[in-house]
Amino acid sequence: MAKVDANQWVLTGVTLELHRLPGNRDLLREIPADSGVSFEEYMPWLELKEKFLSSMSDSSLQRVVQGDFLEYRNADAKVSAFVVDDDSERDEWPGQGDVWSIALGRGSVGMSHIFKYRLRSPLGGLAADLEADWVDPDADGEFYLQVDRKTYLTLPKGMHWRDASWLSFGLAVHASDLLSRHPEGLTVRVTSFTYSVTHFRSEMVALAMDGWVREVFDLPDRGLCVEFGEEKGDYNFRWGTYGDPFEDDLLR
Structure with a gap:
């Protein structure tokens, strides 16, 4: 969110916190009911890339190491996918190679x-x-x-x-x-x-x-x-x- 003046805020970005899904069955049921969009418990980065980004060249994605995560960012679209990169296994959280979150909006945002x-x-x-x-x-x-x-x-x-x-x-x-x-x-x-x-x-x-x-x-x-x-x-x-x-x- 960005503050334009004392009484007005403008939405400048959104983060999809996919890492919350594996440990929250209620959330997995509520999202499709409220939005009509369904998600799996885990989203492997390679599957996401193949399904939605197969037409894009690898050079269009900037790869940045962010601690235990890799960020794949398209600067023109201002979209970043953060992928787990710490050899962890799937449990209540995504594991190695799974998408942790997706950031949409004005500019890049690094993982906390x-x-x-x-x-x-x-x-x-x-x-x-x-x-x-x-x-x-x-x-x-x-x-x-x-x-x-x-x-x-x-x-x-x-x-x-x-x-x-x-x-x-x-x-x-x-x-x-x-x-x-x-x-x-x-x-x-x-x-x-x-x-x-x-x-x-x-x-x-x-x-x-x-x-x-x-x-x-x-x-x-x-x-x-x-x-x-x-x-x-x-x-x-x-x-x-x-x-x-x-x-x-x-x-x-």
Whole structure:
């Protein structure tokens, strides 16, 4: 949904959550009764492709790795199919090779994905969970931060400014790689960032964002890491080749 003005909303996209069908017999009965359209419990991607996309060339479909899913997207039609790619078997959820969901609408929308950052240490360690997805730039009119020319970031409500800075840095180190894959640009939407106060350092927000980006887009390691220093009894954060994380020429 996109807000046009204070009193008007416009539908800009729809997601068919096919993954809800195997575990919900009532839903399987209700959908045909309400819409006249029937669905099977599971929808294999290859069958869907053969039935509806056989006339299209493979080059018309963009294939993007999204964590445990593959996205097959037709940019012209603005349709994406998300397919399970984690060797799981069918049960109450779709299994390997099955369609998880189909997104229809203005621009691409990436699957929501949770990255769990963990590091053990004599102090107890560091731990945080970051949940985010991604969309085409300005797909829903939200407020965003500009991280690079065509890379944007939206934040969870109430995030501390220091954490927001480190979150932006964790995304910025991958800006050039993201632009090469998405020349039209993209917006990463962080919907949740949770942590234990006793296992937290603000710098690790960058490592959580770095891990999320690399896992979702299958990007190379840029050298962001942390280790526990026995001598000083504290954490040593390293930023690869980037030196000062907030220097002006970071993205050059």
